[in-house]
Amino acid sequence: MTAAGDPGTQTGGRHDDDGLLLRVAEGDQAALAKIIDRHGRGLRLFAGRLLGSASDAEDVVQDVFVAVWKHAARFDPAKGRASTWLYRIAANRSIDARRRRSFRAFIGLDAMADEPADDEPSADQKVGARQELAIARAGLKALPERQRMALLLRAVADMDVPEIAEVMGTSTGSAEQLLVRGRRALRDHMAMADKNDQNRAGSAS
Amino acid sequence: MTEQEFERLKKRFGEDVATWPAPHRQEAQAFHTTADQTADGDAALDRLILEAAGAGTDEIALTRKVLARINEKPRAGILSGLWSMPAAASGFAALLLVAAVGGYLAAGDGPGMDGMDDALMAFALGDGGMGDPSGDLLDGFSAEDQL
Numbered sequence: 001m002t003a004a005g006d007p008g009t010q011t012g013g014r015h016d017d018d019g020l021l022l023r024v025a026e027g028d029q030a031a032l033a034k035i036i037d038r039h040g041r042g043l044r045l046f047a048g049r050l051l052g053s054a055s056d057a058e059d060v061v062q063d064v065f066v067a068v069w070k071h072a073a074r075f076d077p078a079k080g081r082a083s084t085w086l087y088r089i090a091a092n093r094s095i096d097a098r099r100r101r102s103f104r105a106f107i108g109l110d111a112m113a114d115e116p117a118d119d120e121p122s123a124d125q126k127v128g129a130r131q132e133l134a135i136a137r138a139g140l141k142a143l144p145e146r147q148r149m150a151l152l153l154r155a156v157a158d159m160d161v162p163e164i165a166e167v168m169g170t171s172t173g174s175a176e177q178l179l180v181r182g183r184r185a186l187r188d189h190m191a192m193a194d195k196n197d198q199n200r201a202g203s204a205s
Numbered sequence: 206m207t208e209q210e211f212e213r214l215k216k217r218f219g220e221d222v223a224t225w226p227a228p229h230r231q232e233a234q235a236f237h238t239t240a241d242q243t244a245d246g247d248a249a250l251d252r253l254i255l256e257a258a259g260a261g262t263d264e265i266a267l268t269r270k271v272l273a274r275i276n277e278k279p280r281a282g283i284l285s286g287l288w289s290m291p292a293a294a295s296g297f298a299a300l301l302l303v304a305a306v307g308g309y310l311a312a313g314d315g316p317g318m319d320g321m322d323d324a325l326m327a328f329a330l331g332d333g334g335m336g337d338p339s340g341d342l343l344d345g346f347s348a349e350d351q352l
Contacts, residue, residue: 016224029275033268037217038226040264045228049258065271083226136257155254158227183250 017082025072036065039083043090046156050094050149052141056101060093067093080166087157088167091149098145132190139189147182150175206236228255 017038023031043064048057067089075085140148146168153164165175211233218225222233235252 017226029272032275033272036268036271037264040267041262042226042228044262044267045255045258045260048260054260061267062271062274065267066274069271069275132253133257136253140254140257151251151254152258155231155251156228156258158231183247186250186254 018077021068021072021075021077021082021085024068025075032065032069035068035082035086039086040065042083042157043086046087046152047090047094047097049137049140049152049156050091050145051098051101053101056097057094060090060097063093064090081163083157084159084163084166087153087159088169091153091167095145135190135193136186138193139186142189143182143185147178147185150178151182151186154179206232211236228258231255 017035020031020035020038024035040061043061044057047060048054051057051060064086068086075082140151143151149168150164153159153167157163157167159167161175161179162172164179165172168175168178170178214225214229214233218229222230224230225233231252232255235255
């Protein structure tokens with residue numbers, strides 16, 4: 001892998017995060033603000049695309065940082081990276097949020113239709129390059145939840161397979177399989193969309 | 206990402222992009238990737254997924270909301286606990302209380318319960334009729350029987 005995604009190059013970032021969490025455990029709100037500044041965006045993108053709902057993702061991310069404030073003392077740097085711990089909390093909260101939403105939809109309190117997790121959903125239709133993103137989003141949404149989670153942890157959180165396994169509470173072999181299957185399914189989805197586009201263009205001309 | 210955004214991130218996280226947190230790190234590195242360095246295979250797909258996941262985020266607003274939540278004082282007083290109880294649980298508790306009080310009143314303090322006891326006793330002794338519940342239980346027997 002290039003420097004673009006080598007977790008081994010994140011040593012400085014890792015030590016920063018560990019130190020910040022130790023300070024949060026001592027009640028330092030400035031340290032919490034710094035953690036939010038560093039990881040707020042990543043967690044928001046992860047939860048947003050995992051849940052397909054911007055408002056649910058917003059709630060989940062707030063819950064994650066409130067939980068960090070309450071339980072920072074439980075973080076053990078010897079057991080893993082701070083970011084892995086944060087994403088594990090986010091993954092669990094996202095699963096809870098999805099279950100709550102399903103239950104509310106089941107009893108008729110909520111519509112099950114997903115809200116767009118993007119602030120500018122109409123932008124996808126503006127230019128051709130954006131269409132690829134729209135297709136990728138649709139492909140991600142169609143994936144089984146655990147495959148989607150594995151792909152997002154890889155792409156958004158820049159995690160390697162052992163870290164993905166740790167967040168998802170599974171073995172490295174299973175995490176690898178989820179990545180492989182998720183990538184294959186996403187590529188198939190994009191190829192199918194491309195083929196449909198070509199067919200439409202062909203029939204139009 | 207624009208050059209301005211990149212410079213802002215450099216001020217936030219330092220000069221060394223490799224130590225930036227994800228996904229800022231990947232976004233910055235993608236920004237500086239030239240056309241001939243374009244990733245392929247899994248790396249390209251990862252980059253597409255990151256781009257597809259992209260959305261506007263506001264870490265300052267998020268920080269403000271989180272700090273407001275953690276600095277929120279818990280509601281004090283005995284009644285605050287009751288307000289936070291789920292409506293179904295409190296409704297069920299009230300129903301149980303009403304049923305218990307009603308049952309106690311009906312069983313322990315209702316009129317005619319003593320009379321009913323006497324009538325049942327008379328029936329058990331073979332009196333047959335309801336008779337005078339307050340009379341002697343042996344009133345209906347002959348003198349011989351009473352011997």
